[in-house]
Amino acid sequence: MELIILPTADDVARVAADRIAGALRKKPHGVLGLATGSSPLAIYRELARQVESDLLDLSGVSGFALDEYVGIPETNEQSYAAVIAREVTGPLRMDPELVHVPNGRADDLSAACDDYEKEMAACGGVDVQILGIGGNGHIGFNEPGSSFASRTRHKVLAPQTRADNARFFDSPADVPTQCLTQGIGTILEAAELVLVAQGEAKASAVAAAVEGPLTSMCPASALQLHRRATVIVDEAAAALLKLSDYYSLAFEVSQS
Ligand code: GLP
Numbered sequence: 001m002e003l004i005i006l007p008t009a010d011d012v013a014r015v016a017a018d019r020i021a022g023a024l025r026k027k028p029h030g031v032l033g034l035a036t037g038s039s040p041l042a043i044y045r046e047l048a049r050q051v052e053s054d055l056l057d058l059s060g061v062s063g064f065a066l067d068e069y070v071g072i073p074e075t076n077e078q079s080y081a082a083v084i085a086r087e088v089t090g091p092l093r094m095d096p097e098l099v100h101v102p103n104g105r106a107d108d109l110s111a112a113c114d115d116y117e118k119e120m121a122a123c124g125g126v127d128v129q130i131l132g133i134g135g136n137g138h139i140g141f142n143e144p145g146s147s148f149a150s151r152t153r154h155k156v157l158a159p160q161t162r163a164d165n166a167r168f169f170d171s172p173a174d175v176p177t178q179c180l181t182q183g184i185g186t187i188l189e190a191a192e193l194v195l196v197a198q199g200e201a202k203a204s205a206v207a208a209a210v211e212g213p214l215t216s217m218c219p220a221s222a223l224q225l226h227r228r229a230t231v232i233v234d235e236a237a238a239a240l241l242k243l244s245d246y247y248s249l250a251f252e253v254s255q256s
Contacts, residue, residue, distance in 0.1 A: 013042030033129030137218035141181035150183030
């Protein structure tokens with residue numbers, strides 16, 4: 001795992017966007033794995049800036065979102081289908097036909113999950129997957145206890161996740177209780193993973209993911225099993241890392 005510690009959240013977005021843009025310039029018909037939540041928003045803004053400046057063309061790139069709520073319509077502006085359309089597909093000038101979100105409104109949720117896996121496979125799998133991390137160490141909506149072998153499936157959200165996401169809704173009671181999410185096994189199949197975290201509220205989850213044991217209690221610790229995983233954090237999110245001097249040295253050498 002490569003760990004990059006940068007002074008500010010803006011630096012995190014810029015460096016992460018450059019990695020992602022670099023991977024997709026080499027593969028104009030590649031597949032981008034999309035995360036929701038607040039962590040990747042500045043990455044999307046930076047990618048949009050590159051697209052507007054004609055430095056990047058994502059019109060042939062497919063997108064697959066990590067997860068979706070169950071129990072709210074697509075027209076709810078907090079559904080991930082709506083968030084991805086608003087924050088990603090439009091600003092990044094992606095083709096809406098090529099951007100996929102799990103169908104949390106399907107009558108048969110289990111079939112919708114299986115179909116999602118098949119669609120991803122038909123596109124050749126994800127080339128670069130953007131990830132945030134929950135305060136409890138979740139990736140996608142894989143809550144603590146999720147199997148590292150899990151696939152896209154129907155899950156119940158942890159109370160902490162519902163509380164963390166209440167800020168996006170009018171009232172805490174409006175936060176859905178269930179979701180569909182790519183599994184940890186699904187996420188680990190992406191060719192490259194880029195996880196970003198900003199702020200002190202993420203410091204303990206980042207330390208557990210990067211330096212803690214491999215454990216389903218911290219789903220993001222599964223990144224330790226991946227050949228090409230990069231974790232890009234600001235200094236506040238890096239505050240509890242024991243080896244931060246080493247990571248900074250390694251990054252410095254890689255840039256020289
Ligand atoms: C959300 C999403 C995750 C995201 C995480 C952190 O609920 N399902 O994909 O990475 O929780 O969210 P945020 O970036 O808003 O802190």
